[in-house]
Amino acid sequence: MLEFPKSNRHASPKPKPAGAWWLRTRATVRQFLPMNVLKSLLWAVIALTGAGAIAFLALQRGETVNAAWLLTAAICTYLVAYRFYSKIIAAKIFALNPARATPAERLADGRDFVPTNKWIVFGHHFAAIAGPGPLVGPTLAAQFGFLPGFLWIIVGVALGGAVQDCVILCASVRRDGKSLGQMARDEIGPVAGFTALVAVFGIMIVLIAVLGLVFVNALKASPWGTVTIGLTIPIALLMGMYMRWMRPGRVLETSAIGIVLLMAALFAGRWVAEQPAFAPIFTLSGVTLAWGIMIYAFAASVLPVWLLLAPRDYLSAFVKIGVVVALAIGIIVMLPPLQMPALTRFTDGTGPVFAGKVFPFAFITIACGAISGFHALIASGTTPKLLANEADARFIGYGAMLTESLVAVMALIAACILTPGVYFAINAPAGIIGTTAASAAAVIGGWGFTVTPAELQALAAQVQESSLLSRTGGAPSLAVGMAHIFTNVLGGGGAMALWYHFAIMFEALFILTTLDAGTRVGRFMLQDLGKHIWAPFGRVSWYPAVLLASAMVVACWGFFLYQGVLDPLGGVNSLWPLFGIANQLLAAVALCVGTTVIIKMGKARYAFVTILPLVWISIVTLSAGYMKILSPNPKLGFLSHARWIGDQIATGTMPPGVNDAAAGARIIFNDRLDAALAAFFLISVVIILVESARLWIGVLSGRVACVSTEVPFTLRVQQS
Amino acid sequence: MTQALARVAALLRRIVGAPDYDAYLRHIAEYHPGSVPQTEREFLDERLVARYSRAGSRCC
Numbered sequence: 001m002l003e004f005p006k007s008n009r010h011a012s013p014k015p016k017p018a019g020a021w022w023l024r025t026r027a028t029v030r031q032f033l034p035m036n037v038l039k040s041l042l043w044a045v046i047a048l049t050g051a052g053a054i055a056f057l058a059l060q061r062g063e064t065v066n067a068a069w070l071l072t073a074a075i076c077t078y079l080v081a082y083r084f085y086s087k088i089i090a091a092k093i094f095a096l097n098p099a100r101a102t103p104a105e106r107l108a109d110g111r112d113f114v115p116t117n118k119w120i121v122f123g124h125h126f127a128a129i130a131g132p133g134p135l136v137g138p139t140l141a142a143q144f145g146f147l148p149g150f151l152w153i154i155v156g157v158a159l160g161g162a163v164q165d166c167v168i169l170c171a172s173v174r175r176d177g178k179s180l181g182q183m184a185r186d187e188i189g190p191v192a193g194f195t196a197l198v199a200v201f202g203i204m205i206v207l208i209a210v211l212g213l214v215f216v217n218a219l220k221a222s223p224w225g226t227v228t229i230g231l232t233i234p235i236a237l238l239m240g241m242y243m244r245w246m247r248p249g250r251v252l253e254t255s256a257i258g259i260v261l262l263m264a265a266l267f268a269g270r271w272v273a274e275q276p277a278f279a280p281i282f283t284l285s286g287v288t289l290a291w292g293i294m295i296y297a298f299a300a301s302v303l304p305v306w307l308l309l310a311p312r313d314y315l316s317a318f319v320k321i322g323v324v325v326a327l328a329i330g331i332i333v334m335l336p337p338l339q340m341p342a343l344t345r346f347t348d349g350t351g352p353v354f355a356g357k358v359f360p361f362a363f364i365t366i367a368c369g370a371i372s373g374f375h376a377l378i379a380s381g382t383t384p385k386l387l388a389n390e391a392d393a394r395f396i397g398y399g400a401m402l403t404e405s406l407v408a409v410m411a412l413i414a415a416c417i418l419t420p421g422v423y424f425a426i427n428a429p430a431g432i433i434g435t436t437a438a439s440a441a442a443v444i445g446g447w448g449f450t451v452t453p454a455e456l457q458a459l460a461a462q463v464q465e466s467s468l469l470s471r472t473g474g475a476p477s478l479a480v481g482m483a484h485i486f487t488n489v490l491g492g493g494g495a496m497a498l499w500y501h502f503a504i505m506f507e508a509l510f511i512l513t514t515l516d517a518g519t520r521v522g523r524f525m526l527q528d529l530g531k532h533i534w535a536p537f538g539r540v541s542w543y544p545a546v547l548l549a550s551a552m553v554v555a556c557w558g559f560f561l562y563q564g565v566l567d568p569l570g571g572v573n574s575l576w577p578l579f580g581i582a583n584q585l586l587a588a589v590a591l592c593v594g595t596t597v598i599i600k601m602g603k604a605r606y607a608f609v610t611i612l613p614l615v616w617i618s619i620v621t622l623s624a625g626y627m628k629i630l631s632p633n634p635k636l637g638f639l640s641h642a643r644w645i646g647d648q649i650a651t652g653t654m655p656p657g658v659n660d661a662a663a664g665a666r667i668i669f670n671d672r673l674d675a676a677l678a679a680f681f682l683i684s685v686v687i688i689l690v691e692s693a694r695l696w697i698g699v700l701s702g703r704v705a706c707v708s709t710e711v712p713f714t715l716r717v718q719q720s
Numbered sequence: 721m722t723q724a725l726a727r728v729a730a731l732l733r734r735i736v737g738a739p740d741y742d743a744y745l746r747h748i749a750e751y752h753p754g755s756v757p758q759t760e761r762e763f764l765d766e767r768l769v770a771r772y773s774r775a776g777s778r779c780c
Contacts, residue, residue: 108751109747110744110747110748111767111770112770114743119731123735124734124735127735128737128776128777128779130779131779179775179776249738249741249764251733252733255736305768306765306768309768309772310768310772313737314737318736374779377775377779378777378778381774381776383776514778517778518778520772520773521772521774524773525775
């Protein structure tokens, strides 16, 4: 009989898994399927789910889409991007090494350089980068429909924004926490460094002016809102004095008291708005509010930090994080259908919220949710000095930006759950839809979106505002969306007004904090720049210099704010694109610095991660800037708008919203100033690109030495 | 339970960026044992001013 070799199957049987049933199942599966096959399968499923969701969003026609599709597509994209794309930056480019000592360990001083747990640094970094930006931009871009904005948010962040944040954070950690301006000077050259500095100052001015405008548009003719926000000032003063003289350093306790007082302020606002004797006193015009916040920001930036600014900052950080989390939970629980279509007719450039076609203006309008140069300042600010382990930079740099992008997606969802008719009634300026519900309904009906005057008046009554028409700037429509979500999830139709004003208060709170913090930072920068011209100006504790510098900074942004308030097109129409261009300019600077760092490390073959977004951002910013300055369409180009106004006045007819020739002359001057500012930003982009490209060609061709400026490797001291 | 709450409280304080005087004192004790640390008020003042004098602390 043939002897067949005995099979080994029964020789050494695999050990039977032990433990609870799920452990046994998992162990059995693992015995037959190796781990990497399982992982690949999992990632394939995630990628396919995401791709499927995006395909559905892009191809569906007619029916309303559920927010769940957007959330699924977004989250799948973020997971895939984090797992695969950020790995290139962390492992291939920087080769982040857990054994390398970070500046927080080597230079520990108990103050700035403090090795901190990665979750805390993540939270700190996220709280620093999350501002009004991701809430306003997507809301404005919803005029194109939800699709262009959404695609830019998820693709832009994966390939651009998160890359920028991560690369700058890694570069800064390896250089002992150097700031972006310093890195630009050291890596590219003094011209780039100086341009970066001036660009940052310019961006701050435009940013503060635009946020001030959003604030004013949300609160004008709204006694409830004005009273509530007005009360936050004495609340912050009380908190400051409490923390100074009674309980030093007790931030949580004081913030808890502050939050309770905020809730009281919310109800106080309602009470005042319902008193016929008091309500008119607090029903303020845009101009009054503008002067109000200019005076407030000036005062807040010269008073001691502990009195007003710091307590506001803590309070708004807690409120911001709380509300964002609540909004996320609300959207996930409610899964609302989106009323806004995927694409609207305004992709052709005739939009009322801001002029311009989808390309390039959708990419300019949404900055902080996709790619934002300002974040590079944060990523090279306090965060690199806190990392205990440089491998955390991937999670913190890339991950925090992905989270902020998710906030932007949620803001987009909240804006798009409004019917298009209501959305445009709130966001279109009075110069286009008129000042009555009837005229608004007529104009919007002419665009193809149905809305009735009764509907608009009913909504205004529901949120206890006199009117919601032309409350441009994104904050009120977001507040309406958020109020819908919270009322839906937590119940109580009568609470809609409370939720609306709560949402307004939440946004206005941290806009106001950004205003006074930004004015203070702008003052420091101005004093720093000015001390070269007149030495005593740079003395930061000399009160005359402080007052003068603060006044100058407030005057700069106050001018743009004032111009925006008086603009018949609403101000946000012209200022937000200017802010977007300025922000993307700074992103271009950051990406140039990142590319230079990568090339000088000898990893030029991976430089595509920064060059890809850089090329895109440059094309977008330069096109948008060019169009804003030189487009022959008076609705789009600043100069042709000025020419059009001049022609109209010369023939004797007043354009809508312009009362006399003096007002017309002022508008012409503002248009020319805006054009000059846009031109300045464009020239700065070109300068940086040219300087950087020259350097890269030099390094790659061997003319310039390929020397990295990283601090040399030191082994971590192992904590016992 | 109170330990867990204290840890959460410390986490929230660090996330919001409240100056940590205890960490500073620990650092002084470990690295500069002979020197006199700043008082709490001096430390808080200096930290707050430092935070708001640069562009890297709060965003858009």
